[in-house]
Amino acid sequence: MPAADLDRLAVVSNGNPRFIELTYCLLRSDPDLTLADIFEEIDAQHEEVERDPFPLLVQAVLDRLDRTERRVVQALAVYGGPVRPEAIDELLSPYVPGVASASYLGSLTARALVRRDGDRYFLPPAPDVHCVLAGLPPGGEDDWRSVEPLFTLPFLQRRAAEFYAEICRRQPVHGPDDLEPWLKQIGLWIAAGDHAHAVDLMEEVDQQYLTKWVQSGVLIRWRERVDREIGRGTRERGRNLSFLISAHSGEEDHTGQWATRLTEVLTEPWMRKDPEDRIRFGIQLAEVRMDSGDLGAAVELFGDAARRCRGSRCASRR
DSSP states (O other): OOHHHHHHHHHHHTTOHHHHHHHHHHHHHOTTOOHHHHHHHHHHHHTTSOOOHHHHHHHHHHHTSOHHHHHHHHHHHHHOSOBOHHHHHHHHTTTSTTOOHHHHHHHHHHTTSSEEETTEEEOOIIIIIHHHHHTSOOOOTTGGGOSSOOOSHHHHHHHHHHHHHHHHHHSOOOSGGGGHHHHHHHHHHHHHTOHHHHHHHHHHHIIIIIHHHTOGGGGHHHHHHHHHHSOTTOHHHHHHHHHHHHHTTTOGGGHHHHHHHHHHHTTSGGGGGOHHHHHHHHHHHHHHHHHTTOHHHHHHHHHHHHHHHHHHHHHHHO
């Protein structure tokens, strides 16, 4: 191998060990390939604009895999973390019937494309997973609802979420470590676009387990993502906001933001459909006002909630 090519590899990779690993993978996948050929291929795709060569290298590796190998790598990227071969088999069953991914995973590990941890396999999350996911058909935002199998990212994420949902139904929860499939399921439902179901699952996990373990903060990153992505004016967004505020309870830096957000929620049309929601969110706004030192507003809001509560009980007696 010419020294000049090795010197250029050091420059192009910027010393990134993963770049060098994937170069090795590419050379093993195609015995006729040389480093000079790889550089030429990358240069041809740079066009006139400077681009990060890493995604180009990942794509070059994927292009040289056979169809089943490529599907296995894509499935690993969809899961986004270590999984056993049966998870890959389940995800790919509509697209590669009868696939037995264990042998493919072993081969891909030997070529340094896939990594192994015990009996689980994974792709390095960044940037490998991001590069592979970017190459999947993006589909439409409602693809996760489809009855027929689609080979698009949202539908694949739904199938991966359903795999974890089945594990959750079978596996008892004794402690925080047992919540891994629940958290993975939640993340995949959010990624697929079913925010409402993700909110339901987060409430279930929070109320059944995390609250009594004082671990509600575990869900903050998922709740913040839902808060950014879910449509405005929906009950699910309001419910998620309520739990998000509770998880941040006591952080003075957020009280002004939470007061503004809760005030907006209290004016949304869905709030008028359930008097109990109006009371519950009103009490939470009162607590936020109290945390910020606005005791007058807090007293007024608590009073309004008490009046509404009495009115609700009177109405139910009629």
